[in-house]
Amino acid sequence: MSFAERMLKIDRRIIFLVIGLCTLLPLLYPVGLPIKISSEVRGVYDHIESLPERSVFLLSIDFDPASKPELYPQAIALLRHAFRKNLRVIAMTLWVSGTGMADQLVTQVAKEMGKEYGKDYAFLGWSPGGQAVIINMGQNLYSAFPSDYSGKPTKDLPILDGVRNLKDVTYMVSLGAGRPGVEEWYVFGKDKYKFEMGGGCTGVMAPGLYPLLRSGQINGLIGGLRGAAEYESLIGQKGKAVAGMDAQSATHVAIIVLVIMCNVFYFSLRRTSQAQGQVG
Amino acid sequence: MIFLRRQLPLLITLITGLLFAGQYYVPHPASEQMLTSATKWLQIIGGFALILGVTSLFHQHAVKIKRQEAGWGYSLILYAGMLGTIAVGLWANGKESVNGAMTAFGWVYNFMMVPLQGTMFAILAFFIASAAYRSFRARSREAAVLLVAAVIVMMGRVPLGEYLIPLSGDVSSWILNVLNSSVRRAILIGVSLGAVALSLKIIFGVERSYLGGGKE
Amino acid sequence: MDATVLGAWVATGLTLLIFSFLYKDNPLFKLAEHLYVGVSVGYIIVKTYDTVIVHLVVKPIMDNGEIALLIPVAIGMLMLTRYVPKAAWMSRYAFAFIVGMGAGLAIPRTISSFILKQIEDTVRPLLSIAGPDGLTFSMNLLNPASNLNALIILFGVSSVLFYFFFSIEHSGTGRAVARTGIIFLMISFGAGFGYTVMARMSLLIGRLTDLIEFSDASYGRPTIWLTLLTIGALIVISRRARPEPPQEG
Numbered sequence A: 001m002s003f004a005e006r007m008l009k010i011d012r013r014i015i016f017l018v019i020g021l022c023t024l025l026p027l028l029y030p031v032g033l034p035i036k037i038s039s040e041v042r043g044v045y046d047h048i049e050s051l052p053e054r055s056v057f058l059l060s061i062d063f064d065p066a067s068k069p070e071l072y073p074q075a076i077a078l079l080r081h082a083f084r085k086n087l088r089v090i091a092m093t094l095w096v097s098g099t100g101m102a103d104q105l106v107t108q109v110a111k112e113m114g115k116e117y118g119k120d121y122a123f124l125g126w127s128p129g130g131q132a133v134i135i136n137m138g139q140n141l142y143s144a145f146p147s148d149y150s151g152k153p154t155k156d157l158p159i160l161d162g163v164r165n166l167k168d169v170t171y172m173v174s175l176g177a178g179r180p181g182v183e184e185w186y187v188f189g190k191d192k193y194k195f196e197m198g199g200g201c202t203g204v205m206a207p208g209l210y211p212l213l214r215s216g217q218i219n220g221l222i223g224g225l226r227g228a229a230e231y232e233s234l235i236g237q238k239g240k241a242v243a244g245m246d247a248q249s250a251t252h253v254a255i256i257v258l259v260i261m262c263n264v265f266y267f268s269l270r271r272t273s274q275a276q277g278q279v280g
Numbered sequence B: 001m002i003f004l005r006r007q008l009p010l011l012i013t014l015i016t017g018l019l020f021a022g023q024y025y026v027p028h029p030a031s032e033q034m035l036t037s038a039t040k041w042l043q044i045i046g047g048f049a050l051i052l053g054v055t056s057l058f059h060q061h062a063v064k065i066k067r068q069e070a071g072w073g074y075s076l077i078l079y080a081g082m083l084g085t086i087a088v089g090l091w092a093n094g095k096e097s098v099n100g101a102m103t104a105f106g107w108v109y110n111f112m113m114v115p116l117q118g119t120m121f122a123i124l125a126f127f128i129a130s131a132a133y134r135s136f137r138a139r140s141r142e143a144a145v146l147l148v149a150a151v152i153v154m155m156g157r158v159p160l161g162e163y164l165i166p167l168s169g170d171v172s173s174w175i176l177n178v179l180n181s182s183v184r185r186a187i188l189i190g191v192s193l194g195a196v197a198l199s200l201k202i203i204f205g206v207e208r209s210y211l212g213g214g215k216e
Numbered sequence C: 001m002d003a004t005v006l007g008a009w010v011a012t013g014l015t016l017l018i019f020s021f022l023y024k025d026n027p028l029f030k031l032a033e034h035l036y037v038g039v040s041v042g043y044i045i046v047k048t049y050d051t052v053i054v055h056l057v058v059k060p061i062m063d064n065g066e067i068a069l070l071i072p073v074a075i076g077m078l079m080l081t082r083y084v085p086k087a088a089w090m091s092r093y094a095f096a097f098i099v100g101m102g103a104g105l106a107i108p109r110t111i112s113s114f115i116l117k118q119i120e121d122t123v124r125p126l127l128s129i130a131g132p133d134g135l136t137f138s139m140n141l142l143n144p145a146s147n148l149n150a151l152i153i154l155f156g157v158s159s160v161l162f163y164f165f166f167s168i169e170h171s172g173t174g175r176a177v178a179r180t181g182i183i184f185l186m187i188s189f190g191a192g193f194g195y196t197v198m199a200r201m202s203l204l205i206g207r208l209t210d211l212i213e214f215s216d217a218s219y220g221r222p223t224i225w226l227t228l229l230t231i232g233a234l235i236v237i238s239r240r241a242r243p244e245p246p247q248e249g
Helices: A003-008 A012-028 A039-050 A067-084 A094-113 A131-139 A182-193 A206-214 A225-237 A240-279 B002-023 B028-065 B071-089 B104-122 B122-136 B139-155 B159-164 B167-201 C001-021 C028-066 C067-083 C085-127 C145-166 C173-213 C222-240
Strands: A056-062 A088-093 A121-126 A171-178 A198-203 A221-224
Touching: A003 A094, A003 A240, A012 A131, A012 A240, A012 B122, A012 C173, A039 A067, A039 A171, A039 A198, A039 A225, A056 A067, A056 A094, A067 A094, A067 A171, A067 A198, A067 A240, A088 A094, A088 B122, A088 C145, A094 B104, A094 C028, A121 B028, A121 C028, A131 A182, A131 B028, A131 C067, A131 C085, A171 A182, A171 A206, A171 B104, A182 A198, A182 A206, A182 C085, A198 A206, A198 A225, A206 A221, A206 B167, A206 C085, A221 A225, A221 B104, A225 A240, A225 C067, A225 C173, A240 B122, A240 B139, B002 B028, B002 B167, B002 C085, B028 B071, B028 C028, B028 C067, B028 C085, B071 C028, B104 B122, B104 C001, B104 C028, B104 C173, B122 B167, B139 B159, B139 B167, B139 C173, B159 B167, B167 C085, B167 C145, B167 C173, C001 C028, C001 C173, C001 C222, C028 C067, C028 C222, C067 C085, C085 C145, C145 C173
Parallel strands: A056 A088, A056 A171, A088 A121, A171 A198, A198 A221
Antiparallel strands: none
8 A cells, every 4th residue: 555545544533633733722822813804794893883872783693502602702792892882782592592592692791791681681582483483573573572581571671662573673683503594584584674684604604695795685794703703803802703713723724734635645646546557 | 084184284275375475565454463463373383393393202212212222221311311401491490590690401501502512513623624634636627626715715714824825815705705606696596496486386285295194 | 519610520521422422433422412412302392381382372371361372372282193193184284384374475585585686686786887977897806896796796697507407408608608607616615615614613613612611720620630531431441342353163
């Protein structure tokens, strides 16, 4: 067996080890390379920045623990920005497994920013049905969520004064890890109820949402951990996403090196077999 | 009987389908009220659908435990995890926190469900790296194009890549915003046309697989 | 022991049990995997009960007398007849209602959001070429809204649609268009792969960040102790699982 053949059949656990180390070492010893801001992320930031105080900001936390590392930092950065701008923040989720996480992050950021429940923010919790919830909220928010997460009637929440349905929402961002997510919020929400909308999503989903971004159906897109790191940089409060960017760099470079190595071995093997074929 | 078992369900689909497709174009208060009520109903029915989806596991693992098939001990762990979570969940009234304080249900969620689900997906990182090493080869011109695009985007979306090759950021942004957008747009249009066609087939009873098999 | 510290130990232990799969499939991983399914199902059942039965049905009926909500409950119950073989056909009413309504709601909204809006945005930017001052053509590739990019997008959309949807034989000009469609597709799939790598690595970064946090002395360093324990357990398991040498005779 030639060297190239042996290298191509290398034990996968060696690759696992390389990836593990490339992730772990930059987390332990960060370098802090600068992060360039993309126009996609700036779209969401600029829109929130332009909103007048007490505008209604709806954040739909449509992900579960499987996507926590990517979308949790996005949610924290967005909430910090919204609270800093003194917006009325209404949070909710369409993903049942994300309820606990959504509750935790809203409570945590609100406490950090000194916000009062019911007056500055509210967490509506989860409701099943996906698209049905969106349409029902568009028709009548109190029908979709008669009570908030803690069981208090939503009609008694001062933060919802003047808010009847999605038409009264000034800006909405869905942080989606799949379905229901950004697309459903557009199709069943914005299409009819005409609120302004931005999106946040996992890296896997991001390329698929670019057509909506280009057509202006969403006015910004925060994609994956990189998007979260950009948003953290924009609000000037660096968190877990920025901290993870060095590790992200290292793993990407590691994978590129692996791909190049694999191709070098593949072509050397192909050349050898072609040469043998000619001799034979 | 065949009317009750076969034709009536198809009639319900036809009527509800046409009614709610037409409703979009009729903004009359009565029509809007119907939409509000019906979507509220759909929310509640969605809860039952969720239960139907997860409870199919009950039977499967109960049979395994009963017959003591290979790996029945794991099924027992599954049941213990499920019943334990239900017990603490009901005890905590289904709330992970009350006035900011974590309940026992919240503890199970935060320290069991979150790390378990998160890690289950995190191990994919290792497998994608291994798969890239084993099969990401420029065997043809098309595969080479795919590979080059992937490498540019991987470089252009991390700070180190932009630092080493400053142009990679702009090139990957162009790939995503223009070339990728056009492809995803074509796919989106195609998939949407397919979805509309399928919906019409369902409404008019051409597609009936959702009714399931069983006796007529 | 403080609940958070205990939680850190449990979370670290479960994380490591799942990671043990990287060495090979083993009983520790299977244990964690089944526990994950059990806890998730239990969680969904509790949340559904609390949200649907308590807050969407019982409370509105008791407090506001919204008796009409019993109709969706009845439809939902019909769905559960799937478990009773003799009455399973009744579940068809529930599915007919959901699927019919879902299809009806989706048709106009999908046409408006994804077909008309996307076609409109593919064609509309070309109109800006004929601006009020006569013909203008912006060539800036870095501006996604430039005329040059608008033309590229139009060409990309058309060629990919041609490649996918026209079943005529791809020969002559058609072949060139279809081949261009393939190149566009490959570039997009490459970008998709790049982003998928980014996403998967982010998930790993998230888990390792937690493990680093839990290696702190304030938690009792569960990461270090439990890593050693997991490695030890894996060594014992792999020694036990080593097959006996075949006996001669």
